[in-house]
Amino acid sequence: MLRSQTKLFALGKRQLCRSMSKSCDLTLVEVDDKTGIATLTMNKPPVNSCNLEMMRALKDSMKQIEGNKSRGIILTSSNNKVFSSGLDLNELRNPEQERLVAFWKELQEMWLTLYLSNLPTAAAINGHALAVGCVMASACEYRVMLPGFTIGIHATKFGYVVPPFIVNSYLSVLPRPVVERALLQGKIFSTDEAQQINLIDEVANSKEEALSKCASFIGSFAEANPVARALTKRQLRAEFARTLLDEPEAELKESLEYITSPLFQDSLDAYLAKLKSKNKK
Numbered sequence: 083m084l085r086s087q088t089k090l091f092a093l094g095k096r097q098l099c100r101s102m103s104k105s106c107d108l109t110l111v112e113v114d115d116k117t118g119i120a121t122l123t124m125n126k127p128p129v130n131s132c133n134l135e136m137m138r139a140l141k142d143s144m145k146q147i148e149g150n151k152s153r154g155i156i157l158t159s160s161n162n163k164v165f166s167s168g169l170d171l172n173e174l175r176n177p178e179q180e181r182l183v184a185f186w187k188e189l190q191e192m193w194l195t196l197y198l199s200n201l202p203t204a205a206a207i208n209g210h211a212l213a214v215g216c217v218m219a220s221a222c223e224y225r226v227m228l229p230g231f232t233i234g235i236h237a238t239k240f241g242y243v244v245p246p247f248i249v250n251s252y253l254s255v256l257p258r259p260v261v262e263r264a265l266l267q268g269k270i271f272s273t274d275e276a277q278q279i280n281l282i283d284e285v286a287n288s289k290e291e292a293l294s295k296c297a298s299f300i301g302s303f304a305e306a307n308p309v310a311r312a313l314t315k316r317q318l319r320a321e322f323a324r325t326l327l328d329e330p331e332a333e334l335k336e337s338l339e340y341i342t343s344p345l346f347q348d349s350l351d352a353y354l355a356k357l358k359s360k361n362k363k
């Protein structure tokens with residue numbers, strides 16, 4: 083570990099995850115030695131779907147970055163077509179109770195860790211960002227997206243009643259009437275549409291440019307006291323995180339009841355069949 087870190091230091095980069103546990107394969111963390119900004123790359127082929135292990139890896143990586151006194155986090159993907167395809171739908175289909183409980187708790191914790199991170203956060207959206215993929219991007223403080231991709235929360239299209247913390251992720255970025263219409267329609271936005279409604283802040287023409295714009299955003303806090311910044315952010319965001327901070331068990335119970343209902347399971351079956359059949363044509 084020490085030897086590879088030293089070598090990477092010499093190249094001007096610190097790579098944190100090199101020889102860590104297996105979960106690190108799902109995420110890669112690289113800290114720029116000059117700026118102190120960490121790039122957290124989702125790395126779960128084929129489409130960065132979030133299963134239990136992926137969400138645990140994301141949460142652990144974010145905690146590791148915070149503990150390492152980095153100056154900010156840029157969330158991105160190693161797949162140049164897909165930022166994240168959202169929750170792994172296989173986790174929701176005919177789930178085994180114990181795993182489903184662990185899965186949902188991990189989603190709650192991963193979202194809280196990102197949404198309330200002490201550090202400035204930015205998403206370099208270098209591919210489609212669907213459902214929880216969009217939720218993760220919205221939980222960041224800044225979003226830069228590449229052209230020609232899509233972003234949105236389309237849960238109502240496959241029979242899911244959107245939980246309050248996911249609604250709040252949107253509400254912290256978009257005005258209420260826009261959120262209401264987008265969620266009820268299950269609207270997926272193109273990059274241009276997302277920029278028009280301010281779901282994203284900027285468009286970049288390459289991943290490098292997106293990362294650089296995210297780094298500039300994080301750099302804009304150079305003059306702010308990190309503790310004052312972090313506490314003010316927490317204060318501003320606490321209201322939207324309230325359900326999960328105060329009553330995670332109630333939210334868990336409600337979500338589990340819904341996920342295991344025949345109504346949801348039937349819709350999910352139909353949706354998954356459609357998704358799979360696309361590749362057989």
Ligand SMILES: CCCC/C=C/CC(=O)SCCNC(=O)CCNC(=O)[C@H](O)C(C)(C)COP(=O)(O)OP(=O)(O)OC[C@H]1O[C@@H](n2cnc3c(N)ncnc32)[C@H](O)[C@@H]1OP(=O)(O)O
Nearest residue numbers: 128131167168169170171172210212213214237242357361
């Ligand atoms: C219950 C929660 C509360 C409400 C919130 C909902 C949260 C969620 O996040 S649910 C997840 C919803 N996500 C989706 O509906 C995304 C579906 N995927 C796609 O539209 C496309 O895969 C893509 C645009 C992301 C990428 O397209 P591309 O052509 O590059 O890849 P594919 O050939 O479609 O996919 C490859 C492979 O991966 C499987 N897959 C894709 N997404 C998921 C997923 N979310 N969970 C599980 N599996 C997924 C897809 O079926 C393909 O599998 P096969 O190779 O076996 O056919």
